[in-house]
Ligand SMILES: Nc1ncnc2c1ncn2[C@@H]1O[C@H](COP(=O)(O)OP(=O)(O)OP(=O)(O)O)[C@@H](O)[C@H]1O
C-alpha cells in the first residue's frame with residue numbers, strides 16, 4: 001500500500017515538474033480519446049435516435065448485436081484494426097499503423113456502439129412522445145431531429161461521458177495499433193502498463209492518478225454543459 | 230378544415246378496435262366525442278392527427294390526403310401533454326419558431342395568449358416544475374398560438390379545477406368563434422360537451438353508434454347504449 005501513497009506524492013511532483021514529456025502524453029491521451037468520442041457521437045447520436053423511434057425489419061436482432069458490441073474487448077478491436085492497417089493489410093498503403101490516427105480509428109470503433117446503445121435506450125424511453133409533439137406542432141423531419149437531440153440532451157451527454165470514459169481508460173487497442181512509441185503514440189494508459197511491467201509502480205500509480213484527475217475535470221465540464229440550457 | 234373518414238379500421242394483435250364505415254366532420258364544426266373507456270376515442274383522434282396509421286381505410290382533409298401543409302395546419306393536445314425541457318415561454322413560442330416568425334412578433338403573440346389564459350405569471354418557470362393542470366394550460370396555449378384550422382383535444386381539460394376549467398373553455402370557445410376552426414374534442418364530461426360542442430358523436434366498441442347535434446344526442450338519444458351512458462353520466 002506504500003506504493004499508492006508514494007504514487008500520490010509522485011503524481012503531484014510529476015505535474016509540478018513541468019516535464020514536457022508527461023504533458024505531451026497527457027495531451028495525446030486527451031486528443032485521441034476526445035476526437036474518437038466526438039467522431040463516434042456524430043455517428044451514434046442520429047443512429048441511436050432513429051433506432052429508438054423507428055420500426056424497421058430485423059430491429060430486435062440489430063439491437064442484440066449492438067448490445068454485444070457495447071462490451072467488445074479493446075484488444076479484439078485493436079487486433080482487427082491492426083490486421084486492416086498493417087503494412088501488408090488491405091489499408092496498408094495509408095500508412096496508418098503506429099500513428100495517433102490509428103488509435104483514433106480503434107477507439108472510435110470501440111466507443112460508437114456504446115454511445116449508440118445508450119442513446120437508443122434514452123430515446124426508447126421518451127422519444128416517441130417528443131416525436132409526436134413535434135409532429136402535432138408542425139415540425140418537419142430536420143426540426144424533429146433537432147428537437148429530439150435537444151430534449152434528450154441529458155441521456156446523450158451521459159452516453160458521451162461513458163464513451164469518453166471507455167476510450168480514455170482502455171489500453172489494449174491503443175497498445176496494438178499505436179505501439180506505445182515514445183514521443184509519438186505513448187498515451188497515459190500505455191505508459192501505466194509499461195511502467196508497471198518495468199517495476200516502476202510509483203510512476204504507474206502517479207499517472208493513474210493524473211488520469212483520474214483528468215477524467216474528473218472532463219466530466220465536470222460535460223456535466224456543466226448538460227446542466228445549462 | 231373538412232374531415233372525411235372512409236372505411237377506417239384499426240387492428241391490434243388481431244383485435245379490431247376501430248371500425249368506422251364513414252363519417253363526415255364538416256368544416257367549422259365543433260364535434261364532441263363521448264363514450265366509455267376503451268371505446269377507441271383516443272385511437273380515432275390520433276389517427277386523424279396523423280400520429281397513428283389506420284389498418285385500412287383513409288381520411289381526407291379538405292378532400293386531400295395528409296401532407297406537410299395540412300400537418301402544419303392542425304394540432305392535438307393530450308391529457309398528459311409533453312412539455313419541452315425549457316421555460317413556459319419557450320414552450321409556447323416553439324410552434325412559432327418552427328415557422329420562422331420573428332422574435333418581436335413571437336413575443337407579442339405569446340404575451341397575448343398567456344394573458345388570455347391567465348398564465349402570464351408562469352412564463353419564466355421551468356416547464357417540469359408546473360402542476361398537472363398548469364401544464365395542460367401551457368399545452369393548450371402552445372396549440373392555439375399558431376392558429377391551426379383543426380384543433381383536436383383528447384381530454385385536454387381533465388384534472389383542471391372548476392374555476393380554471395371555465396377559463397380554458399373560454400379560451401377554446403373564443404378561439405373557435407374568432408378563427409372559424411374545426412374542433413374535435415374527446416371528453417368524459419357530458420356537460421362540457423353540451424356547453425361547447427355543436428355536434429356530438431357517441432362511440433362504443435370501436436364504432437360511432439350515434440351522432441347528431443348536441444341536443445339530439447344528449448337529450449334524445451335513440452340507441453340503447455347511448456341512453457344508458459348518458460343517464461349514468463348525469464346521475
Ligand atoms: N398499442 C396498442 N396495442 C394494443 N391495444 C391497444 C393499443 N392502443 C390501444 N389499444 C386498445 O384499443 C382500445 C381503445 O383504446 P383507446 O385509447 O382508443 O380508448 P379510449 O376510448 O380513448 O378510452 P379512454 O376513455 O379510457 O381514454 C382499448 O381497448 C385499448 O386497450
Ligand SMILES: [Mg+2]
Pocket residue numbers: 270271272383
Ligand atoms: Mg382516451
